[in-house]
Amino acid sequence: MRKLLFFLLFFPFLTLELKATHIRAGEIIARRISSDCNTNTYVFDIIGYTDTGSTVEFGGGLIDFGNGEDPIPVDTNFPIRRPLGDGVEVTIFTTEPVTFGSGTFTISFREFNRNDGVLNMSNSVETPFYIETQIKIDPNIGCNNSPILTVPPVDNAAQFLTFYHNPGAYDPDGDSLSYRLVVCKQDVGRPVANYEFPQVYDQRVFGSLARTQAGDGPSTFTLNQQNGDLIWDAPAGVGEYNVAFQVVEWRKIFGQWREIGYVTRDMQILVEETDNNPPELILPPDTCVVAGTAANPSLIQAIFSADDPDGGTVKIDAFGGPFQVEQSRATYSPSPDIYQPVVAEIEFEWNTICGHVRERPYEVTVRATDDGTFPDDHTGGVILPGEQRVLGPQHSTTGPLLSTFDTWNITVVGPAPTGLQSQVAANRTIQLNWDPYSCPNAIEMQVWRKVDSYEFTPAGCEVGIPLNSGYQLIQTLPIGTTSYLDDNAGEFLAFGANYCYRLVAIFPQPTGGVSYASDESCTIIEAEGPVITHVSINPFTTSETNGEIRISWLPPVDADVTLLPPPYTYILSRAEGFSGNDGFTPVTTTTDTTFLDQGLNTLNTIYRYQVSLYTGTQNPSTDPPAIKSATASAVRLEANELFKQIELTWEAAVPWSNQVQDYPYHYIYRDHVTADPSEIRLIDSVNVVVDGLFYLDDGRATGEELSNETEYCYYVTTSGSYGNDALPISQLLNDSQIICAQPNDNIAPCPPLRMAIANPLDCEVFLGNKPCDFADFSNTITWAKAETDTCDTDVRSYNIYYTESINGTYELLVQNVRDTFYVDINLPSLARCYRITAVDRSGNESAFSEPICNDNCPSIQFPNAITPNGDGFNDTFRPFYTDNSIDGSIANFDFANCPRFVKSIKVTIVNRWGGTVFSYESGGENSLLVDWDGTDMNGKELSAGVYYYSAEVEFIRLNPADAVKTYKGWIHVLR
Incomplete structure (x- = not known):
C-alpha cells in the first residue's frame, strides 16, 4: 500500500x-x-x-x-x-x-x-x-x-x-x-x-x-x-x-x-519496406587458444569479413566477452567502425592471459550492417557514415540499414603442466616431481594415473584427460605443489605394473576451466612379489550357490632369491566387494599358481582376491607372509533394459588396465543367436579405448531386432595388460558372470523397508563435549531392500530425498546409491526428514519409502547477573556462550549451557516498574548473542539493580509449531 x-x-x-x-x-x-x-x-x-x-x-x-x-x-x-x-x-x-x-x-x-x-x-x-x-x-x-x-x-x-x-x-x-x-x-x-x-x-x-x-x-x-x-x-x-x-x-x-x-x-x-537485402558474414571456425602469461601473452588473430549481395558498403563491428574482460581486452580494426566497399573486413586481436581461462567459450558477436543503398555505380573507397554519394537514378537512400549477426566462439584453456618425472621410491611407491605451474590463478593440480601407457595428442579444445583412456584421478593438490608420492592411498602399488601419470591444472569456479594434460611419465614397479593375472568367472556356472572363478598369478619373477628364497607357498584369500585390504578369508594354501574357487554366488556377489607368498623358510600356518600381491576383483556385468534394446556396462577393480591401446577390444556374448536359443555365442566386440566399457545391443550385430517379449542373457570377455614387456604374459583375458535382461521392462521395484537414522549418539550426548559454535552435523540413514513376490526385486540403486520441514516438499539429495546406507554430511543441523526410492536396471523408480526424520535438540540458557566493568568477563547479557568472556575461552565451561540451533531471538528488558529499557531483535548486523551492556536504548548507563527480561527464541526444528519458545527471568546488574 x-x-x-x-x-x-x-x-x-x-x-x-x-x-x-x-x-x-x-x-x-x-x-x-x-x-x-x-x-x-x-x-x-x-x-x-x-x-x-x-x-x-x-x-x-x-x-x-x-x-x-x-x-x-x-x-x-x-x-x-x-x-x-x-x-x-x-x-x-x-x-x-x-x-x-x-x-x-x-x-x-x-x-x-x-x-x-x-x-x-x-x-x-x-x-x-x-x-x-x-x-x-x-x-x-x-x-x-x-x-x-x-x-x-x-x-x-x-x-x-x-x-x-x-x-x-x-x-x-x-x-x-x-x-x-x-x-x-x-x-x-x-x-x-x-x-x-x-x-x-x-x-x-x-x-x-x-x-x-x-x-x-x-x-x-x-x-x-x-x-x-x-x-x-x-x-x-x-x-x-x-x-x-x-x-x-x-x-x-x-x-x-x-x-x-x-x-x-x-x-x-x-x-x-525495402528492396534492400542484409549483408552476409564470413567468420573463421570456432577455435581454442592456450592462455599466455602477463609477461608473455598468447595472441589470437582473426579476420571477419562481410559481403553485400546488393553491392553496397558494409560496416562490421564486434561485441562480447573479450571486449569486456578486466585485463588485456580484445580489439579490432579499423576502429571506430567505418563503412567499407565489399568485401569489407575487420581484424580481431586478443592477447590472452591466464586470467582469461574459463570453462565456457567466449562469444564474440559480430554484426555486419549495410548502408541501405544499392551503389552499383560506386567507384570504391571508404565511405564514412552519413557521407553523401551519387547514386544511379533507379536507387534510393531511404531504406533501413539492415544487419546480420553471427557468433564466433573462443575457448581459452590453461597451458599443460610441464616437467613431469616419475621414479620408483621405497616400498612400492613412486615419486612424482614437476615444474611450478605457469598460471598462478589456477587453484588445483590433479594427478591422474593408469596402468600401461596411453598415447594421445590433444585435438582442438580437448582439455584434461580423454574420457575412455583408462586414466583415474588419484589426487588433487594445491596449485603450488610440485611433488607427490604415490603409495596407492596407503595400499601400495602393484607388482609388475607399468604406472603412467599425467597432470591437469584446474581453475576456480564459477568461471572454471581445465588445462591441457601434461606429457605422460611412466615407471614400472618390478615384479618382486606375486602378480595376479586372472580373476575369471566361469560364466556357464553363474548361480547363487554353484558359481566358479578361476584365479591365476605369476610368481615373483624379479625377486631377489636371497631375500625371497624359493620354493614358494601361496595362500589365496577372498573377500566381497570391488576393493579394500580388509575382510579377506583364506580359500586355499597351494604351491600352484592357479586355483578354481567353487560354490560361489557369482549371480549377485562381487568377489576380490589377494595372494600371500611364503618363502621356503617360512611356515604358512604360523608365520606372517613374506609379501602380498595387490587385490583383484572379478568382472561385474550390468544390464539396463530399454525399448527393444539392452545396454551393457561392466567394471572390475584390478591392478592391470582393461583399457589399453594394444588390446582395445572386449567381446560380447549373447544367446538367441542360433537355432538353439539357449546357446550363447560371440555377437560383437567393443573398442573400449574409443567407446568405454559400454555396449548397446539393438539387434544390429545379429541382423534381428530385439523382442520386448524375450529375455536375453549375456557375458563379456575383457582384455587388459600390465604394460610390462618383462612379464611372461601380456594380454589378460577375463570373463564376467552371465546376466539376463528383458527389453522394455516397465515394472517398478518396491520401495525400501526398515528405514532408520543410525547416528551413534543421541543429540544431547553428541553435543555434550562440542563447542558452542559447532556446526558440522551428519545423519546416517540405513534401509533394507524389499524382496517380495508383489514387485520387481531387480534393484540397481537408490535415490535419497530430503526436506528440512516436517511438512516440506522433498528434494533430491543424491542419486544412484549402491549401498543400503548413506551418510549425509556437512549439515548445519540435524533437522532433516528423508525418503528413499529404489531404481532398477531399466531406470524404473519405486514409490517413496516411509519418511524417517531426525530433529535437533535446541537449548538456550541466560545468565542472571552481569558486571559491565570492561574486564572482559560477564560484561554483557548474552546466552551462555563458552564462559561469556570476550576472548571466548572455555575454561571450566559446561557445554550443556551452549545455545544450540537458534535461528532468531527477540529480547525485551524492563525495569522493576515495567518500563522498557532495552529491546533487541537478531538479523542483519544483529547477532544471536544480544550482548546488552546495561545501558538504555539511548546508550545511557542504567543504575545497578534488578531488571527483567523476556526472550522469544525461534529454533531450527522440523515442526514449525515447535520452533518458538518464550523465556523469562531476571538480570542483576552489578557495578
Whole structure:
C-alpha cells in the first residue's frame, strides 16, 4: 500500500510532462562493488534507449530494489548519454550503492512512457515502460554479478525478410547463460495491455501474408535458449514492435545447476519496406587458444569479413566477452567502425592471459550492417557514415540499414603442466616431481594415473584427460605443489605394473576451466612379489550357490632369491566387494599358481582376491607372509533394459588396465543367436579405448531386432595388460558372470523397508563435549531392500530425498546409491526428514519409502547477573556462550549451557516498574548473542539493580509449531 501511494503521489504531476513519446528499450545491470563476497554491496545501471525525436529525457522513473523499502526516484545527476544513430540515444544512470543480506532480490524500474505507435501492444505512448533484474545472494553461491548485454537492443528489420539479432551477452563471473522469451510488462506482474508476440500480431492482422521468408509456413518468432539468437521469420507489418526476453544465469553449486539471477531486456524492432537485402558474414571456425602469461601473452588473430549481395558498403563491428574482460581486452580494426566497399573486413586481436581461462567459450558477436543503398555505380573507397554519394537514378537512400549477426566462439584453456618425472621410491611407491605451474590463478593440480601407457595428442579444445583412456584421478593438490608420492592411498602399488601419470591444472569456479594434460611419465614397479593375472568367472556356472572363478598369478619373477628364497607357498584369500585390504578369508594354501574357487554366488556377489607368498623358510600356518600381491576383483556385468534394446556396462577393480591401446577390444556374448536359443555365442566386440566399457545391443550385430517379449542373457570377455614387456604374459583375458535382461521392462521395484537414522549418539550426548559454535552435523540413514513376490526385486540403486520441514516438499539429495546406507554430511543441523526410492536396471523408480526424520535438540540458557566493568568477563547479557568472556575461552565451561540451533531471538528488558529499557531483535548486523551492556536504548548507563527480561527464541526444528519458545527471568546488574 505504501508503494502504491508513493506512485499515486509521485506520478500525477509527471504524467502531463512525460506523456511525450520516448522510451524504446532498456535493461538493468547489477554490479557488485564490495571487495569480498561477504559484504554484498551493489550498484545498478539503469540503461534506457530513447527516441532522439522526443524532447523528454530518460530518467523520470522509480527504482525498487526489492528489499522491502519504498521505490525511489532515479538519481538523474551525471548520466552517461551517447547517440547511437538512426534516431536512437542510450542513457545510463548508476544508483547509489545498496547493501543486501542473503536472499533473492528483484530490482525493477518503471517509467512513463513508451515510444508511440508500437504495433503489438495497445496505446504504447500511454503505457509505462517496466524492466526487472533478479539477483540471488547466498554464501553458497559466491560473488554474483548480472550478465552484461553488449549489443544495443534497437534494431532494423526488412519486411518479408528473416530478421536476426543477438544481445551479445557476457557474464563477468563466467556463469552459464540461457535465454527465454517473456511478455513485455508495464508493472510488477502486469503485462502491457493487449500484448502479442510479433508473429501472433502479424498473423492476426495480415493473415496469409505473415509467412516465413521461404513461404513454407506461417511466420515464426524464436529465441535460441542456448546462444541467444533471436530470429523472426519473417515480419509482415511495417512499423515498430517491442519484445522482451530474459538472460538467465546458471551456476553449478554442490554438483547441481541452479538459476542465480536474470536480466530482462525489453527491445524494439523497426520494420521497414525495402528492396534492400542484409549483408552476409564470413567468420573463421570456432577455435581454442592456450592462455599466455602477463609477461608473455598468447595472441589470437582473426579476420571477419562481410559481403553485400546488393553491392553496397558494409560496416562490421564486434561485441562480447573479450571486449569486456578486466585485463588485456580484445580489439579490432579499423576502429571506430567505418563503412567499407565489399568485401569489407575487420581484424580481431586478443592477447590472452591466464586470467582469461574459463570453462565456457567466449562469444564474440559480430554484426555486419549495410548502408541501405544499392551503389552499383560506386567507384570504391571508404565511405564514412552519413557521407553523401551519387547514386544511379533507379536507387534510393531511404531504406533501413539492415544487419546480420553471427557468433564466433573462443575457448581459452590453461597451458599443460610441464616437467613431469616419475621414479620408483621405497616400498612400492613412486615419486612424482614437476615444474611450478605457469598460471598462478589456477587453484588445483590433479594427478591422474593408469596402468600401461596411453598415447594421445590433444585435438582442438580437448582439455584434461580423454574420457575412455583408462586414466583415474588419484589426487588433487594445491596449485603450488610440485611433488607427490604415490603409495596407492596407503595400499601400495602393484607388482609388475607399468604406472603412467599425467597432470591437469584446474581453475576456480564459477568461471572454471581445465588445462591441457601434461606429457605422460611412466615407471614400472618390478615384479618382486606375486602378480595376479586372472580373476575369471566361469560364466556357464553363474548361480547363487554353484558359481566358479578361476584365479591365476605369476610368481615373483624379479625377486631377489636371497631375500625371497624359493620354493614358494601361496595362500589365496577372498573377500566381497570391488576393493579394500580388509575382510579377506583364506580359500586355499597351494604351491600352484592357479586355483578354481567353487560354490560361489557369482549371480549377485562381487568377489576380490589377494595372494600371500611364503618363502621356503617360512611356515604358512604360523608365520606372517613374506609379501602380498595387490587385490583383484572379478568382472561385474550390468544390464539396463530399454525399448527393444539392452545396454551393457561392466567394471572390475584390478591392478592391470582393461583399457589399453594394444588390446582395445572386449567381446560380447549373447544367446538367441542360433537355432538353439539357449546357446550363447560371440555377437560383437567393443573398442573400449574409443567407446568405454559400454555396449548397446539393438539387434544390429545379429541382423534381428530385439523382442520386448524375450529375455536375453549375456557375458563379456575383457582384455587388459600390465604394460610390462618383462612379464611372461601380456594380454589378460577375463570373463564376467552371465546376466539376463528383458527389453522394455516397465515394472517398478518396491520401495525400501526398515528405514532408520543410525547416528551413534543421541543429540544431547553428541553435543555434550562440542563447542558452542559447532556446526558440522551428519545423519546416517540405513534401509533394507524389499524382496517380495508383489514387485520387481531387480534393484540397481537408490535415490535419497530430503526436506528440512516436517511438512516440506522433498528434494533430491543424491542419486544412484549402491549401498543400503548413506551418510549425509556437512549439515548445519540435524533437522532433516528423508525418503528413499529404489531404481532398477531399466531406470524404473519405486514409490517413496516411509519418511524417517531426525530433529535437533535446541537449548538456550541466560545468565542472571552481569558486571559491565570492561574486564572482559560477564560484561554483557548474552546466552551462555563458552564462559561469556570476550576472548571466548572455555575454561571450566559446561557445554550443556551452549545455545544450540537458534535461528532468531527477540529480547525485551524492563525495569522493576515495567518500563522498557532495552529491546533487541537478531538479523542483519544483529547477532544471536544480544550482548546488552546495561545501558538504555539511548546508550545511557542504567543504575545497578534488578531488571527483567523476556526472550522469544525461534529454533531450527522440523515442526514449525515447535520452533518458538518464550523465556523469562531476571538480570542483576552489578557495578
